[in-house]
Amino acid sequence: MTRILCTGSAGFIGSHLVERLLENKSNKIIVIDNLNTGKLSNLPKNKNLKVYVKSILDEDIDGLFDEVDIVFHLAALTRPQWSIEHPLEADRINVGGTLKILKHCLWKILNNIILKMFLNKY
Numbered sequence: 001m002t003r004i005l006c007t008g009s010a011g012f013i014g015s016h017l018v019e020r021l022l023e024n025k026s027n028k029i030i031v032i033d034n035l036n037t038g039k040l041s042n043l044p045k046n047k048n049l050k051v052y053v054k055s056i057l058d059e060d061i062d063g064l065f066d067e068v069d070i071v072f073h074l075a076a077l078t079r080p081q082w083s084i085e086h087p088l089e090a091d092r093i094n095v096g097g098t099l100k101i102l103k104h105c106l107w108k109i110l111n112n113i114i115l116k117m118f119l120n121k122y
């Protein structure tokens with residue numbers, strides 16, 4: 001079983017990605033999307049899919065990173081005009097949010113390496 005976290009997957013690209021990933025019955029998918037522009041109706045109903053209507057900046061999603069093997073990060077404020085008019089908010093989500101996701105992934109990689117070192121896998 002592969003556990004996959006997809007952010008922003010109620011949106012255009014992410015919803016197609018999830019559909020494709022669900023074709024493999026051994027994939028378990030977690031979606032995080034605050035429905036800023038995405039829609040729940042873009043996502044299929046599937047027992048292997050769990051959706052959290054949350055922002056990537058919410059702290060209570062942090063534990064989800066411990067549960068997954070792969071992360072696809074697609075959550076973003078994607079409307080250029082809106083971002084020009086709201087640069088600080090666009091920066092908070094698009095840059096700050098991405099850094100937060102990367103930090104979680106990095107910790108996960110480091111934890112795996114350290115764990116494998118303890119288990120003498122290296």
Ligand SMILES: NC(=O)c1ccc[n+]([C@@H]2O[C@H](COP(=O)([O-])OP(=O)(O)OC[C@H]3O[C@@H](n4cnc5c(N)ncnc54)[C@H](O)[C@@H]3O)[C@@H](O)[C@H]2O)c1
Pocket residue numbers: 007008009010011012013014032033034035036037038039054055056057074075076077078093097
């Ligand atoms: N569509 C394209 O042609 C294209 C091309 C190149 C790159 N991209 C990039 O791919 C990514 C996805 O693009 P898309 O076209 O699917 O955009 P989209 O706007 O359809 O999807 C973005 C999703 O992110 C969600 N989102 C926004 N802020 C969020 C937050 N704080 N927390 C959680 N979810 C949040 C939205 O609700 C939406 O569902 C973006 O980074 C975009 O820049 C898109």
